[in-house]
Amino acid sequence: MKKHPVKKKRRITLRARLTLVYGGLFFAAGIVLLGVTYVLFAQQLDRGGDLSVHSDSSGNTSSRQDTPSDSLNWVADEQKRLHDAATASLITQGGVALTLVGGVAAGLGWLIAGRVLAPLHRVTDTARRIASAPAADRGLHERIALDGCDDEVKDLADSFDLMVEQLDRSFDSQRRFVANASHELRTPLTVGRALVELAMHRTTASADVKRLGADLLDINDRHERLISGLLLLAGAENHIPERQSVDLADVVTHVTAQRAPEAEKAGISLHEEAGPALTTGDALLLERIVQNLVENGIRHNTGEGGWVRVTSRTLEDGRAAIEVSNTGPDVPPYEVPTLFEPFRRLGTERLVTAKGAGLGLSIVRSVARAHGGNVTARPRPDGGLTVTVTVPHESRHPPQR
Structure with missing residues (x-):
């Protein structure tokens, strides 16, 4: 319609x-x-x-020869x-x-x-x-600094300046936190990389150890790039500084191939319908969207006999969309908005099993918004969720760098 x-x-x-x-x-x-x-x-x-x-009726002189009535x-x-x-x-x-x-x-x-x-x-x-600044922490240095009479309008301008100043200090504190967190998160990964490389280059290292070491280095490298991307995202306040063309169909195919062994082990059928869906953004962060949704679909499922379906397509209005549906327990509609809040889980079952940290959907929403998109979720009648992520289509004339 x-x-x-x-x-x-x-x-x-x-x-x-x-x-x-x-x-x-x-x-x-x-x-x-x-x-x-x-x-x-x-x-x-x-x-x-x-x-x-009264003067005329009293009989005073008059130039006309009329009767008193006239x-x-x-x-x-x-x-x-x-x-x-x-x-x-x-x-x-x-x-x-x-x-x-x-x-x-x-x-x-x-x-x-x-x-x-x-x-x-x-x-x-x-x-x-x-x-309208490119990021929320940019432009906060600007002040109104209104001069003139000390009236209600000046009180409003001064209050606005005070609010912006407090926000500027808050963002500055956040930038320092991001810088410190970046160092603390990268240090263990660097140490782990060094230890793996040391074990691989020993003369007594077997072929299995070298092969395992190569796989660990790949995983470590992906973690480093992911942390760098997330820290860059947090430091830029949901702003993607460098964008590239990404086909979400490739992302869906790659993620489903990675998660197929985990799904098979859990007895979950993983279905893929990768249609062309072009957009621009950070490929690693877009991959993280699909990865989090698939992981949630596998972890919070019915177990043996359950399924997860991942699709990508281009909508009629040109936007690129990713949709992940899965079987699972019933989800009350009023609980859906809270699932996107950090460290929130649905029900005590998830809390006891501790299958996740409660950040999966929060990261999905943050990354989608960083790309100018949106994410929605709706409960399935038979249980489980259907989560849809939409992002803008690929620009025909990308900005020059």
């Missing part, structure tokens, strides 16, 4: 709302003022008309005509003046609102520049 794009709802800016409120209040006050003026003016006209009628009628007509003319003139000219002055007031309100809201625009622009 084709989804129609959701139209972005048009919004009225705060500046426009302030102008409308200011202009509306001005027009309302002007209408009230015009109404009060009309009432007072009408009362004054009526009072003046009464005096003229004189009264003529005075009343003149009074009504004068009243109507004055009222129409007041309403017409007052309305025109109110419209002109109201338009000028609305324009001034627009300019004043823009000047008052200018510091808020500065706060917004700074926040957007920090948010």
Whole structure:
């Protein structure tokens, strides 16, 4: 079913709302003022008309030779005509003046609102520049440093600067931790490599020892590259600095071949449906996604007779997708979001058996987000999970390095 794009709802800016409120209040006050003026003016006209009628009816001199009744009628007509003319003139000219002055007031309100809201625009622009930085720990050195009156807007800008400063210190502390962790993690691998190489190069080393040593060196090398990739990922705050073209079908084929012996030993059938799915990113980290999902599918399964299915494909919108389904125990839908949190396991069974460290799906989500993708999971009706990872398709024009 084709989804129609959701139209972005048009919004009225705060500046426009302030102008409308200011202009509306001005027009309302002007209408009230015009109404009060009309009432007072009408009362004054009526009072003046009464005096003229009283003067005429008292028999004072008049240039016209009319009866008293005709004189009264003529005075009343003149009074009504004068009243109507004055009222129409007041309403017409007052309305025109109110419209002109109201338009000028609305324009001034627009300019004043823009000047008052200018510091808020500065706060917004700074926040957007920090948010759009290539990594979250970049751009945090920037501050608003708003000058001017000590008002609510300046309090907001100062609070924002304080928040960014604390975040900058936090990221700086994280960078130092990553550097120290890098040294602590690489040291045992370096020592292990040295010991294996020493055992391999002994004159008494047999062919089996040399072959085992070569396999251990390969494993050690992969661990070193994986640790380097994860540390680089943590240091860059989920930013992949160097990307290359990767076909997820190759990754799926490679991982399933590696995990086939483990699945066979556990009595699990491992199925592979590797369709073309091109993307760009770090091949080792993308491999880690499939590896973690397959390992979870094998470890947390029904045992003998269970199965794990791994597929890769390109979606209709061009994104590359990896889907791993497996049989297993029932998973409550409300427990699914917690599975992606670090060191979280489902139920006491996993906790007792300690089949994993509780980091597998957390790493999957972090790597997927680092590649601009997403990961979702849903329980299967017969038990187990179906986990889907989507990442952007391969760019036709990759950025120049």
